[in-house]
Amino acid sequence: MIQRIAIIGLGTMGPGMAARLARGDLQVTAYDVAPAAIERARAMLGTAEGVLDALGIAPPPAGVGTVRFTDDLGEAVSGADLIIENVPENIVVKADVYRAIDGLIASDTIVASDTSGIPITQLQAHISHPERMVGMHWSNPPHIIPMIEVIAGEKTAPQTVATIRDLIRSIGLLPVVVKKDVPGFVENRVLYALLREAVDLVERGVIEPEDLDTCVSWGIGYKIAVVGPMALLDMAGLDIYKSVSSFLNADLSNRDDVAPMVLEKTGASKLGIKSGEGMFSYTPEQTKALQADRARKLVAVRRILEGRE
Numbered sequence: 001m002i003q004r005i006a007i008i009g010l011g012t013m014g015p016g017m018a019a020r021l022a023r024g025d026l027q028v029t030a031y032d033v034a035p036a037a038i039e040r041a042r043a044m045l046g047t048a049e050g051v052l053d054a055l056g057i058a059p060p061p062a063g064v065g066t067v068r069f070t071d072d073l074g075e076a077v078s079g080a081d082l083i084i085e086n087v088p089e090n091i092v093v094k095a096d097v098y099r100a101i102d103g104l105i106a107s108d109t110i111v112a113s114d115t116s117g118i119p120i121t122q123l124q125a126h127i128s129h130p131e132r133m134v135g136m137h138w139s140n141p142p143h144i145i146p147m148i149e150v151i152a153g154e155k156t157a158p159q160t161v162a163t164i165r166d167l168i169r170s171i172g173l174l175p176v177v178v179k180k181d182v183p184g185f186v187e188n189r190v191l192y193a194l195l196r197e198a199v200d201l202v203e204r205g206v207i208e209p210e211d212l213d214t215c216v217s218w219g220i221g222y223k224i225a226v227v228g229p230m231a232l233l234d235m236a237g238l239d240i241y242k243s244v245s246s247f248l249n250a251d252l253s254n255r256d257d258v259a260p261m262v263l264e265k266t267g268a269s270k271l272g273i274k275s276g277e278g279m280f281s282y283t284p285e286q287t288k289a290l291q292a293d294r295a296r297k298l299v300a301v302r303r304i305l306e307g308r309e
């Protein structure tokens with residue numbers, strides 16, 4: 001049974017994840033190699049807890065668990081039943097973490113990666129007892145989005161998958177077990193198909209970035225939150241999909257490298273909200289207001305989708 005969890009890496013994903021797991025009466029230790037990231041995460045915890053309150057996620061009868069921050073890796077993983085690795089999407093960085101914890105943890109401690117899409121089979125080549133490694137892919141913001149993908153690599157034991165699926169379920173979240181260890185799993189394969197086309201349309205001057213967002217959010221996003229893609233095919237009619245896809249599929253972007261617009265912006269350190277500029281520009285005040293507004297709307301939509309309003 002999982003009771004103690006260590007989160008390694010406290011950037012965009014770590015703090016919300018820590019808050020959500022603690023709300024499930026789990027004891028969380030949170031570690032980052034960068035002291036500044038630990039301080040930022042500590043500050044973000046209270047905000048995430050406020051959002052969880054607004055979502056109406058009541059603590060279990062036993063109460064809310066703890067989140068303890070540490071700058072000592074050994075202390076972070078000591079006695080953990082589960083480690084969630086949350087460091088940058090780079091197999092070298094992730095493998096370094098697995099090597100660093102390998103001698104510090106028991107052979108049956110489960111090691112989960114929040115990788116966005118590196119196959120688990122590749123990751124588990126860098127840890128002893130690969131049967132206890134599993135993909136546990138959260139979606140951003142992790143304290144608000146309830147779905148978590150669970151992915152087995154070639155060497156993952158079925159019991160490891162079952163333990164993580166049951167843990168997710170036990171704290172009121174929605175596990176989806178992905179049946180094959182394909183790059184990007186399912187959520188990001190679908191998202192990146194959409195993003196490839198969206199970036200291509202903006203890059204080719206078909207539409208302005210703001211209008212692209214209006215078109216997708218109101219035309220597709222709002223609807224797809226209620227009617228998933230498979231159900232949407234039935235709502236539209238498979239005959240319509242057959243006719244449109246017979247001429248449209250061949251015209252969609254099939255770019256197999258990173259779009260020049262993205263390379264140009266990342267090369268100029270325009271990374272989005274985290275650097276103040278990306279596709280759009282953000283002052284610190286705008287960022288704060290935007291994040292609060294998005295959290296408020298996501299909470300309201302989720303309550304309605306769950307039939308609680």
Ligand SMILES: NC(=O)C1=CN([C@@H]2O[C@H](COP(=O)(O)OP(=O)(O)OC[C@H]3O[C@@H](n4cnc5c(N)ncnc54)[C@H](O)[C@@H]3O)[C@@H](O)[C@H]2O)C=CC1
Nearest residue numbers: 009010011012013032033034037086087088089115116140
């Ligand atoms: N940003 C997103 O929307 C999502 C990201 N992910 C995945 O989650 C993982 C983390 O992503 P983010 O939080 O966005 O990254 P991030 O870049 O915001 O944060 C990564 C953190 O890891 C820390 N770190 C780097 N090396 C470390 C080490 N050796 N030991 C401990 N900490 C270390 C960094 O100091 C940083 O605070 C990635 O694999 C990413 O693909 C998954 C779902 C959504």
Ligand SMILES: Cc1ncc(C=O)c(C(=O)O)c1O
Nearest residue numbers: 115116117138139140141188
């Ligand atoms: C652009 C992008 N890439 C990866 C992920 C998750 O792995 C997300 C997300 O969760 O929102 C994303 O937006």
